[in-house]
Each structure stands twice: as C-alpha cells, then as structure tokens.
Amino acid sequence: MITLHHCPQTRSMRSLWLLHELGVPFDVQIYPFDKTLRSPEFLARSPAGRVPALDLHGEALFETGAITEVLCERYSADGLGRPAGHPERAAWLTWVHFAETISQHAAALTQQHVALREDHMRSPIVMKLEAARIEKCYGALEARLAGRSYLLDGGFSAADISVGQAVYMARYFARCDPYPALRDWYARLSARPAFKASLPEEGTRLFTEDFFVPWPIPAS
Structure with a gap:
C-alpha cells in the first residue's frame, strides 16, 4: 500500500504528479495547510511537520527529493529515473x-x-x-x-x-x-x-489568486 499525505499547491504536488506518471496504485490523504501538520500523528510521519509524507509499504518517507529517488529506483529506474552508472x-x-x-x-x-x-x-x-x-x-x-x-x-x-x-x-x-x-x-x-x-480539486486551492505582484500595492 502506498499513501501520499498531501496539501494542495505545496511541494507534495511533486510526489503526487510522479505517482500518477508511474501508474502505480496509491491513495492520497489530503490535509489543510494549517496546524494539523503539527499533530503527533503527522509528526510521526514527517518530523518537521511538512508535506509530503509517503507511506511506502510500511516505510515512512519524507522530503521530496528522497521520495523521488526512492520511487524511481523501485518503479522506473531506466524511465523516469536515471540509475547509478547511467551517463545522465x-x-x-x-x-x-x-x-x-x-x-x-x-x-x-x-x-x-x-x-x-x-x-x-x-x-x-x-x-x-x-x-x-x-x-x-x-x-x-x-x-x-x-x-x-x-x-x-x-x-x-x-x-x-x-x-x-x-x-x-x-x-x-x-x-x-x-x-x-x-x-x-x-x-x-x-x-x-x-x-x-495532480492539480488542486475545487475548493482545495492554497492560493486565492493566479498571480501575486512582488510587493503590496498601496490602497487607492
């Protein structure tokens, strides 16, 4: 069983997209971007209280780079991944x-x-x-x-x-x-x-705008 613990429009989208590309069976548990991530239950999966966290057949993984490397090594070493010794x-x-x-x-x-x-x-x-x-x-x-x-x-x-x-x-x-x-x-x-x-479903977006200007615009 593979379960991704995910907040929409965060780094965990990276792992969600990769899982969809790999075509392996997995479940997604969606969290709000709030103090839920600081609960003892979630901290047991990701000690810094951040997403993504991945339950991979009983093994707890966190950090997107590590998750990417492990998933590619197990499921697509010569496709989405590049194994040790590969020129790339x-x-x-x-x-x-x-x-x-x-x-x-x-x-x-x-x-x-x-x-x-x-x-x-x-x-x-x-x-x-x-x-x-x-x-x-x-x-x-x-x-x-x-x-x-x-x-x-x-x-x-x-x-x-x-x-x-x-x-x-x-x-x-x-x-x-x-x-x-x-x-x-x-x-x-x-x-x-x-x-x-891997895009956010209706009502789950973190961002309320499509583009944010680099600095606050004074009220007119």
Missing part, C-alpha cells in the same frame, strides 16, 4: 534537487503573500528580492532548455517533474513569458495527463 545520472540528480532552489523562493513568497495576511506584516524588500531570485532560476532553466525539449537529452524524466512542479508554484510570483524555452517546456509538461491529475 549526475545531471538527473542535479536537476531533481534544483527544484528545491526554486521552491525555497516560492515558499518565502507564499509566506509573505498568503500566511501573512495584512500588508503591514509583509516585507516589500523580501518580496521583491525573492521574485528576482526566481527569475534568476528561470534564467538558468532557459539556458539549459535551449535546444532541448526536456532537461535531459534522454527525454522526459522525474527531473522535469520536480522542476516543473517548482515552476508551477513559482509562476504565481514571477512570470515565465520572457523565457521562451522555459515557457514552451512548461506548456509541454502542463499538457500531460498526470500533471493535470
């Missing part, structure tokens, strides 16, 4: 974990725009800097994707899933339009049935 192994690992570089900036902006509900609680400087850092990540992806359909020459992999989910989150704070290779790559990813299956 190092590049695969690099891009799988680059997703967290993007996600840390998106998480900081999620805190500023969503968790801190009043403008006086927010830092315009932090918001502007973090949005600019996301754009730096977009630039790195644009360079990598020039002349490529996917992040690896060998084709679509879990590296695209990991980074693609991070870009899905980052798009709420920094637009992809100025980066044509990135934009086209993301369009290919977001057209995949497994990506669509």
Whole structure:
C-alpha cells in the first residue's frame, strides 16, 4: 500500500504528479495547510511537520527529493529515473534537487503573500528580492532548455517533474513569458495527463489568486 499525505499547491504536488506518471496504485490523504501538520500523528510521519509524507509499504518517507529517488529506483529506474552508472545520472540528480532552489523562493513568497495576511506584516524588500531570485532560476532553466525539449537529452524524466512542479508554484510570483524555452517546456509538461491529475480539486486551492505582484500595492 502506498499513501501520499498531501496539501494542495505545496511541494507534495511533486510526489503526487510522479505517482500518477508511474501508474502505480496509491491513495492520497489530503490535509489543510494549517496546524494539523503539527499533530503527533503527522509528526510521526514527517518530523518537521511538512508535506509530503509517503507511506511506502510500511516505510515512512519524507522530503521530496528522497521520495523521488526512492520511487524511481523501485518503479522506473531506466524511465523516469536515471540509475547509478547511467551517463545522465549526475545531471538527473542535479536537476531533481534544483527544484528545491526554486521552491525555497516560492515558499518565502507564499509566506509573505498568503500566511501573512495584512500588508503591514509583509516585507516589500523580501518580496521583491525573492521574485528576482526566481527569475534568476528561470534564467538558468532557459539556458539549459535551449535546444532541448526536456532537461535531459534522454527525454522526459522525474527531473522535469520536480522542476516543473517548482515552476508551477513559482509562476504565481514571477512570470515565465520572457523565457521562451522555459515557457514552451512548461506548456509541454502542463499538457500531460498526470500533471493535470495532480492539480488542486475545487475548493482545495492554497492560493486565492493566479498571480501575486512582488510587493503590496498601496490602497487607492
């Protein structure tokens, strides 16, 4: 039995998308993005009180990078994964974990725009800097994707899933339009049935807007 413990529009979408791509049977337990994640029951699965947590046939896993590596090793080592000794192994690992570089900036902006509900609680400087850092990540992806359909020459992999989910989150704070290779790559990813299956269901969205400006706009 595989059970994913998931909050919509968080990093756990990365694991949800991967599970859909793998086509293995699994269940999803959805949590609100609140203090439920600090309950003793959830902390037994993920000691920092964060999603995702994965019950994998009685084994408790957390951290998206680790979950990605374990799932690919068990279910798609030569497909979505790149096994040890594979010529693309190092590049695969690099891009799988680059997703967290993007996600840390998106998480900081999620805190500023969503968790801190009043403008006086927010830092315009932090918001502007973090949005600019996301754009730096977009630039790195644009360079990598020039002349490529996917992040690896060998084709679509879990590296695209990991980074693609991070870009899905980052798009709420920094637009992809100025980066044509990135934009086209993301369009290919977001057209995949497994990506669509991992999107939030009606009434479960964390974000209330489709785009958040980098700093508060004074009331007129």
